[in-house]
Amino acid sequence: MPGIDECLSGAMAIAGARAASLVDWSSGLALGSLGESPTGDHEASAAEATDLVRAAVESQTFTAAEDRSSPLEDIIVTAGRSYHLIRFIDTVFDSRLVLHLWLDREAGNLAAARFRLQALAEELVLG
Amino acid sequence: MSATAEPTATSTPAEPVGRPDPVVPRTPAEAVALLSDRRATGALHGPLGSLYLVDGLVTAAESPRAPGLADLLTGCGRTTPGDWFELLRLHGPHGRVGAELVDRRLLTRGELELGHLGTLFDAAYFVLADRAGGTWRFEPDARHWLGAVAAVDPARLHREAERRRRLLDRIWPWPQLDTAPVRPVEHHRRPSHRPPGRRRCELLDHADGRRTPADLARLLGRSGFGVTADVRRLAAAGLLDAPHHAAPAPGQAAQTPAQAPQAPARAPQVPAGAAEVPPRPPGAGGAKGRPGGLHRRIPGATLRGAPATDPTGAPARPPAPTRSDRPPTPAAAHPPAVPDPDIALLTRVRDLLEARL
Numbered sequence: 001m002p003g004i005d006e007c008l009s010g011a012m013a014i015a016g017a018r019a020a021s022l023v024d025w026s027s028g029l030a031l032g033s034l035g036e037s038p039t040g041d042h043e044a045s046a047a048e049a050t051d052l053v054r055a056a057v058e059s060q061t062f063t064a065a066e067d068r069s070s071p072l073e074d075i076i077v078t079a080g081r082s083y084h085l086i087r088f089i090d091t092v093f094d095s096r097l098v099l100h101l102w103l104d105r106e107a108g109n110l111a112a113a114r115f116r117l118q119a120l121a122e123e124l125v126l127g
Numbered sequence: 128m129s130a131t132a133e134p135t136a137t138s139t140p141a142e143p144v145g146r147p148d149p150v151v152p153r154t155p156a157e158a159v160a161l162l163s164d165r166r167a168t169g170a171l172h173g174p175l176g177s178l179y180l181v182d183g184l185v186t187a188a189e190s191p192r193a194p195g196l197a198d199l200l201t202g203c204g205r206t207t208p209g210d211w212f213e214l215l216r217l218h219g220p221h222g223r224v225g226a227e228l229v230d231r232r233l234l235t236r237g238e239l240e241l242g243h244l245g246t247l248f249d250a251a252y253f254v255l256a257d258r259a260g261g262t263w264r265f266e267p268d269a270r271h272w273l274g275a276v277a278a279v280d281p282a283r284l285h286r287e288a289e290r291r292r293r294l295l296d297r298i299w300p301w302p303q304l305d306t307a308p309v310r311p312v313e314h315h316r317r318p319s320h321r322p323p324g325r326r327r328c329e330l331l332d333h334a335d336g337r338r339t340p341a342d343l344a345r346l347l348g349r350s351g352f353g354v355t356a357d358v359r360r361l362a363a364a365g366l367l368d369a370p371h372h373a374a375p376a377p378g379q380a381a382q383t384p385a386q387a388p389q390a391p392a393r394a395p396q397v398p399a400g401a402a403e404v405p406p407r408p409p410g411a412g413g414a415k416g417r418p419g420g421l422h423r424r425i426p427g428a429t430l431r432g433a434p435a436t437d438p439t440g441a442p443a444r445p446p447a448p449t450r451s452d453r454p455p456t457p458a459a460a461h462p463p464a465v466p467d468p469d470i471a472l473l474t475r476v477r478d479l480l481e482a483r484l
Contacts, residue, residue, distance in 0.1 A: 003236045004244075004277075024245055027354035028294065029287060031244050032374055043286065047294075056321040068325060090236060093199035094349045127235030 007124040008034045011101050014116050016108020018082065019101070021046055022089075024095040025053040038082075038102060049100050052077075053086060074114065083110050089121045099124075156255050156288070158263060159185070159281040170269035174261035176254040179271040184278035187243075187271035188250035192341045193351035195250070196242050196273070202348025205233055215256060218271030226274055242275045248287055249350045255288040267290075291352055301364035306353050307369035309343075309362075310336035327357050334358075336370050390398055 002010070004022055011020035012034050019035035023046040025074050030046035037045045056075055063071040070090055076082040082105050089097040099121050103113050139290035155173055159180070162171065166183035176190030187196060197215075200206045206214075218227045225243065228234045231246040234242070295302070309333050321328055326349075333343055361367035 003240045007237065022241075024131060024248075024350075026350055027248070027356070029245075029248055031241065034281065043290070047290065049435060059325070071336060092205060093203045093238075093242055094347070095199075095355070097241065124237035124241075125235060 001029055002120075002123050002127070003057070004032045004124070007099070007120050008032050010123075011099065011117060011119045013014075014101065014103070014108070014113045016104040016113070017101060018104055019045075021049070021100045023049055023098050024096060025050040025055075025057075025098055026080070030090070031097070035102070046100070049086060049098070051087045053098055074113070074117075078110075081105050083108060083113070085110075085114055085117055086116075087121045087124060091125055137228070143242075144400075154255075155257060155263065156285040158265075160285070162265065163281045169265055170271070172264045172266060173254055173257060175257040176250050178251060178254055178281075179269065179274070179276060180281075181270070183281075185247070185281055185284055186275065186278045186282075187273055188247045188254060189420075190250035190253040190351070192253040193246065193249040193346060194285045194345075198248050198345055199242055199348055200233070200244065211483065215272055217472045221273040222272060224272050224274060226278045226449060229339040240277055243273065243427070245294050245350060247277070247279065248284070249352050251284045252288045252352050255285060256292055290469070295356060295359055299359040301359065301362060303360055304358055304369055305340055307371065308339050309334045309336050309358055309367050309369050311361075311367050312365065322361055322364060330354065330357050331361060331366060334367055 008020045008022060012016060017035065019033065019037055019042070021033040021037075021042055022031045023029070024031055024054040026104040030042050033042035033046070039045050041046075048088035052075065054071060066072070068087065070087050075084075075086040075087060076088075085101040085103060087099040087101070089095075089099060091097065099117060101113060101117055103110070152161050155171075155178075158171060159178060161170075162180055163183040163256070168181075168183075169180045175192060176188065178185050179187040179189075194202070197208075197211050201208050201211060214224055214227060217225045225239055229236055229239055274398045297303075311334055322331060329347065331347060332341060337393050338346065340355045340358045341351055343349075343358070347354070358367060362369075
């Protein structure tokens with residue numbers, strides 16, 4: 001049965017993965033991180049990713065037309081050298097969690113990585 | 128239970144100023160760091176909760192301000208309070224509640240870790256952010272009922288608590304709000320005044336002027352810090368206030384939160400800290416006046432009954448003026464809805480001053 005460490009190891013096994021973090025976006029806390037951080041500090045990166053997540057979750061534009069309980073599935077940032085995939089995790093108790101994967105653009109495949117990250121997020125919660 | 132404490136190395140009074148003494152802890156965080164250095168196992172009990180250590184690492188934290196794993200699980204219907212108590216009674220003494228939750232498939236391993244870490248950091252924030260002193264007691268070899276799920280380095284907990292404190296002050300520097308009964312201001316039902324996000328709407332709907340942020344967190348099964356931050360966001364937007372407590376005037380807003388926890392933490396409270404660790408007198412917990420702690424008022428009592436004492440020991444603030452063009456509701460005392468550039472400036476000045484301390 002996977003725990004946080006197995007989930008993050010699984011994310012780092014995705015082709016092109018540079019870093020993976022499990023972030024509580026109610027507080028900006030990194031519950032766990034693996035790999036190199038884009039800023040050199042996983043804790044600071046988690047807090048900044050939280051700002052992005054919060055902006056999306058709290059905007060009517062991205063959520064108004066969606067299912068009320070879990071309006072967003074993921075946020076993808078495409079940059080020149082890398083991708084950032086931020087996957088929302090649903091838990092039975094109230095928690096606001098995302099799985100953040102930093103992916104090398106040349107080595108990684110965005111569609112495959114997104115698919116795999118979704119499976120990892122589900123396994124983490126469903127066992 | 129023993130009243131002896133690991134940090135009780137000396138009863139020499141600590142120097143009131145200067146660098147922290149390496150032996151006598153002045154704050155909860157220093158006490159935990161000291162215990163961690165000694166790879167201690169046991170529970171550190173303070174006025175706002177307890178931290179459990181195993182070999183110097185924090186494995187669990189509890190605080191009345193933060194809902195625990197039990198609240199999360201009963202809140203979402205995974206278990207009933209009766210079943211939970213039974214589980215605790217049978218497996219708590221052996222520290223096997225966590226393992227049992229997974230064995231019975233009430234939680235997956237991942238859910239247990241997520242829930243546990245979330246509640247640990249949540250409770251630890253309230254325990255560590257309490258700089259008011261009070262009585263701290265170390266209970267050697269005490270083990271938490273949950274058992275081994277995750278262990279966190281106390282330095283990490285301390286960094287996180289500091290980050291959260293700064294985050295709250297950036298949102299809206301009004302720490303009194305964290306412990307006060309809160310309620311929506313009168314116009315909150317107008318659609319134009321609904322806050323963004325389902326969670327904050329829900330919070331606003333349950334704030335009734337009697338519930339504190341901690342009550343709301345438990346009621347809604349959410350993290351104590353998450354609710355505290357959302358309450359400050361709602362207050363910053365002018366949608367929620369604490370009816371019985373005057374909001375800081377813009378000038379005070381920048382000064383109060385920084386000084387409330389900082390200033391008195393240095394000299395006078397040191398002997399009461401973990402240094403001596405006398406047995407905790409009954410009722411020493413929430414009843415004592417703390418910076419940021421509030422007098423609970425009975426709804427309907429007169430404003431005169433609430434002394435606007437300043438925790439810094441400065442002269443009491445006059446109650447916020449009631450505007451005459453409205454009914455004399457406490458809503459008139461809520462902070463301005465428009466972010467005040469003065470506050471941002473003063474907050475920055477305060478941060479700079481703090482950084483030089």
